[in-house]
Amino acid sequence: MQIGHPAGAAQTGTAPANPNVASLRVFVFALFFIFGGITSLNDVIIPKLKDLFTLSYAQAMLVQSAFFAAYFIVSLPAASIVRRIGYMRTAVVGLLTMTAGCLLFIPAASSSLFGAFLLALFVLAAGITIVQVVANPLISMLGAPQTASSRLTFAQAFNSLGTTVFPYVGAILILGSLAKVDQATLDAIQLAAYRAAESQVVVNTYIGLAIALAIVAAMVWANRTKLVEHTSPEGSILNAFGLLQRPRFAFGTLCIFLYVGAEVAVGSIIVNYLMQLDVLGLGPEAAGKHVPLYWGGAMVGRFLGAYVLRICSPGKVLAVAGGLAALLLLISANTTGVVSGWSLLAIGLVNSIMFPTIFTLASEGLGERTAEGSGLICMAIVGGAIVPLITGFAADMAGLRLSLAVPAVCYLLILVFGWYARRPLQNC
Numbered sequence: 039m040q041i042g043h044p045a046g047a048a049q050t051g052t053a054p055a056n057p058n059v060a061s062l063r064v065f066v067f068a069l070f071f072i073f074g075g076i077t078s079l080n081d082v083i084i085p086k087l088k089d090l091f092t093l094s095y096a097q098a099m100l101v102q103s104a105f106f107a108a109y110f111i112v113s114l115p116a117a118s119i120v121r122r123i124g125y126m127r128t129a130v131v132g133l134l135t136m137t138a139g140c141l142l143f144i145p146a147a148s149s150s151l152f153g154a155f156l157l158a159l160f161v162l163a164a165g166i167t168i169v170q171v172v173a174n175p176l177i178s179m180l181g182a183p184q185t186a187s188s189r190l191t192f193a194q195a196f197n198s199l200g201t202t203v204f205p206y207v208g209a210i211l212i213l214g215s216l217a218k219v220d221q222a223t224l225d226a227i228q229l230a231a232y233r234a235a236e237s238q239v240v241v242n243t244y245i246g247l248a249i250a251l252a253i254v255a256a257m258v259w260a261n262r263t264k265l266v267e268h269t270s271p272e273g274s275i276l277n278a279f280g281l282l283q284r285p286r287f288a289f290g291t292l293c294i295f296l297y298v299g300a301e302v303a304v305g306s307i308i309v310n311y312l313m314q315l316d317v318l319g320l321g322p323e324a325a326g327k328h329v330p331l332y333w334g335g336a337m338v339g340r341f342l343g344a345y346v347l348r349i350c351s352p353g354k355v356l357a358v359a360g361g362l363a364a365l366l367l368l369i370s371a372n373t374t375g376v377v378s379g380w381s382l383l384a385i386g387l388v389n390s391i392m393f394p395t396i397f398t399l400a401s402e403g404l405g406e407r408t409a410e411g412s413g414l415i416c417m418a419i420v421g422g423a424i425v426p427l428i429t430g431f432a433a434d435m436a437g438l439r440l441s442l443a444v445p446a447v448c449y450l451l452i453l454v455f456g457w458y459a460r461r462p463l464q465n466c
Contacts, residue, residue: 065258066177067196069129072254073166073173075200076136076247078305080105080159081329082208085309085322086240090233091152095310095438099430102302104156106422108163113416114278116171126262129172133255135165140248147237150230158244171416194394198337202330208243209326278414281404286459287411290400293455294418297392299425300363300445304385305332306426311382311438318379328379332386339390347391353460356395360453362388367446371439382442392452399459 080101088098120128139162146154177193282288312318312325320328346355363385370381397415404411425448432441 062261062264063177063180065129065254065261066173066180067193068254069133069169069173070177070193070197071200072136072251073169073200074197075204076162076166077105078201078329078333079204079208080302081305081308082205082326083159083240084306085326086236087152087155088310089322090236093152094430095307095433095441096427096430097152099303099306099426100152100156101159102306102426103423104160105163106298106302106420106424108160108167110417110420110423112164112167113171113419114413116168117413119168120172124262125172125176126258126264129169129176130255130259130262132165132168132172133251133258135168136162137165137248137251137255139163139165140244140251143241143244147234147241150233150237155240167416171413194340195337198333198340198390201333202337205329205333206327209323209329278411281411281414284403286402287400287404289455289458290396291415291418293396293452294393294400294415295421296425296448296451297389297396297421298419299421300448301389301392302422303426303429303445304367304382304442305329307429307433307438307441308332308382312379314438316374316378318376328383331383335384335386336390339387343391343395347395351460352395352399353456353458355391355456356399357453357456357460359388359391359395360449360451360456363449364446364453367442367449371442396452396455399455402459402462 084098084101087093087101088095091097116128116132119131123131139158139160142158142161143155146158173193282291308329309322309325312320312328313322318325318328343355366381366385366388370378373381397412400415401411425444429441429444432444
């Protein structure tokens, strides 16, 4: 696909003098906010479903596995859709797929089957994957090339805002009743009634999201002609796999897998971790309200990191961030009370610069094949499906504290990659 331009804009290196650009940016910022927020809402859904279906930690982590598996399965097909019908129309496809996923929570609640909830989450994540494949390059197109980085950073701030707001609201709407009922005291009929009622709480939340997503999809569709695009369905997207023969790109792609997996694993256990008596001993809703602090740290860190990355080697900054994350996990696992709880939450702050820095270092030197590399890196987000599951198994076998060793290993490997890529590619 050739780069698209807002209708009537000159194809030059300067920002198009067209009022359409500003309105299209608003839609893209909204996309970042929405898919970031809905993704982080999983951290609230996990303890809810764990309680409703009396799941082990490993079983509860299947929520993340079902969700992030979509990135592995849908990323390259999504890129193919973009090539065929363009960015704006593909964004609508993604939003409508997300809407369908939200609505699937209705039959999932009626069935009272955990697997039905996993299917709904997979469809929802498939839509998010499509939207994410669209959003990053689209925001780069809407303005002058020399300011693309600042626009991407600003858009990611909206993503972080979503990951901060959604879990807090979700904790109030979804987790408020967890501590009020002891399922062990219920007979079979009462238990079925309780699960149906509490499932409806989840359904109501996602119905609200479905309505909002449908409205945004309609708005994007109404503005679909404001971006002139030239589609090019020829060529195989599978050629991208040849890039894995490049050691630096392959190592960086692995680190995206590890980073997303570690970030999601930590976020997924925060509620249950903070509820432990030897940590903060909080109730479910109170613990859920702490999740935004983890994701909010990433939002703050992005602004700080943007400055630090201007004056320091990105590879060295990444290495330091990976080392600090592993250190914080070590502290949390070997302390109690406030220190244990807040050292875990502080990992969000050092997470902030990892994804964009790994992406940039891995993509360095790809030239015209950068878009292909981006598709493969997006596939590597499947780490969010696998690492949390391994962490869940570790928690079942050895407890939540020792399970922190799984994300710690991920962060240590990221440290190694940062040091490996600390110099420009031609000097490595």
